[in-house]
Amino acid sequence: MKLDAEFDPLAEALHALRMTGVFYCRSEFTAPWGVTLPPVTDCLWFHVVTAGRCVLEVEGAEPRTLLPGDLVLVPHGRGHVLRGTPGAAVPAIEGIAHNYVSDRYAILQYGGGGAETVLVCGAVRFDHPTARYLVDLLPKIIHVEPAGAPQAEWMQSTLRLIAAEAATLRPGGEAVITRLSDILVVQGVRSWLENDPSARTGWLGALRDSQIGRALTMVHREPEREWTVASLASELAMSRSAFAARFTDLVGEPAMQYVTRWRMLVALDVLRTEGASVAALAGRLGYQSEAAFSRAFKRIVGVSPGSVKRVSPALATW
Template structure:
């Protein structure tokens, strides 16, 4: 009897995009203006234009002109520039005056007094390390423009609500803006997944494959099971050799290497956030001994599980 899995492996993968807001900012800008935003490791920058226009520049990508209602994501946390025109000076944002509403939300006012542009910007960090499997394959910029689809209308309605809250920050407005912004980040990624041909290759293409996508979902849902190439192939009613070849072709690594790496990503998240002991975690992931688990963890992650547990969420690994 085959194991039930989610009908949409890609939707299940999006479940891992839970986020923690690092910093949010409402920017009130007047021409001429420009600013350079710093690189932030393991973060995704987003920019929502609520009035006016601007140019987004990321090294190695074509500049994008953003208009009211546009949403832009810089998925890899790269440093980048925003300005009203391409040749405007763009000083570091850290040196510009901010009015802090809280330790994570600020209002920035900057520029020369000309035409106005308002933005809601922010940086979010993905809590679950498995999200990197998805984020790593995203392009340097995702640009979501207004369009006529029902989903686009929902997105635009959300943008309008953010603009209204940003224009008159009322009690609780900061929480509304941050929650809606996080939703829009996921919507922006979903839009790219649905419309960009490059989202049909590599790991994302494997998730869309009827058979290999099912295998990936089984591994994601049940990392503790004693998976082998033969047992995964049997779940899919494929021969062992055909499954092994197709998995490697689509995913880019052998099936058992992927299983081990996924287990270690799950372990990394649990050690950082749940407080489980190394022995408990070894059992939860199907290892017969703490020593075997620790060896596998250090081989894949580069540090011991004990080092991650002692350091907490702040340890940079992988």
């Protein structure tokens, strides 16, 4: 397989960040106010401040003051607190009345009648299981202040559009806000990847490596190939021993263990989304028998492939 010289393995990882919006909300708070947002399994929370200011508190991280134009991500579905003034009570947001515009978009108005803070908030779930490799590496908070970001003007324009739509929800406004919010989430992750030194280590660092990044790309693109350490090393014009050592050092696990894990991630996604038979999927991923595939799947995922087809994607986690 020939790889495009311009291909960016990191871009392909970002492509895996397909999202499903679980919940979006335009929040209009007046001082004094505070709310507690619940943990949401396998989801990423985001908040965009369009007016006013507030403080975000996530356990284990320094509180962050958020100003108009700021975007903040809470990547691991962790519960957290937003408050407009120090010491304000923080009731559970589920107990506050919402005006539901649709089944996943609401308008929330809450507070004591003082200074106003307006946010667009939401929780999104990543559809593709391979996104876990990336999302698991994200910090507890990603705080993007557009004025200081390389993509400042682009983000400011997007935020202005969201603010305008949120101010007076017109026909189609919900769709505009949710789609722009999803774009901002990906942009927020990109900002972290470009600016945080910790994004240059581990699996992400391996993707950036000129040799191991190519090996990962080959496995990602053709998981069904009968890969071996020798064949991967040959593709990169490396010795078998040098490739094996470098792969393990950068990725954190041996090459063939990674190949198997990646195949099972692909299988998990197909089982959840396409409804393929186990036998067909085994052949599609290069296994000579359904039994061999099923054993590998259960070893990596923890359940049989047949059981994944019978439960909802939210329950088939590992």
